[in-house]
Amino acid sequence: MEPSRNRTLRLFSGLVLIHRAQRESLAEFIRGLIKVGRLRPGDTLPSRQELARTLNISRETVYRAVALLARDGLVEMARGHRDRVVGLANRQRGPRREAHPGGVEGVGTLAEFKGLPARALNALARAGYRTRAEVARAKDSDILRHRFIGPHTLQLIRAQIPFEGTSS
16 A cells, blocks of 8 residues: 555544444545645545445445535546545535536536436446536437446436437
8 A cells, every 4th residue: 555545544544433324424524634634636535445444334335425525526536546535626505516617627527417316416427427418418228228327317317318319
């Protein structure tokens, strides 16, 4: 394990999570680390597996905590890569902010899918869809090929993003 990853993982040692709200507790803890500057924009979080092992919780719980942070624009989740801190850049409480023109890649993704439930947003992110236009052009059969998206989630997605391609 490289030194910077060791340092970052040490930030989480000794953290005790309340069972009822583990994902919210972990998300709030990471949010606090970002807020006080212990995790800076560009820093990578420890792998979900390392965090799960360190905190003695499931990887799914860690994933959901990071997804909460990604929804708020604090962390960027990318398939096959470590989760990366985006930062607090003028973060305000209340409704999600719009994409920053020319800003950090991934920050605009949330604004791009504004109005979608978290379940559908997470499924699209895990399936690799980055823009509304990609989803609008994709056939339902192509979207359903992803193991993260089932018929109910597709229905949630299509309620917000109708199909705009040709049916051939």
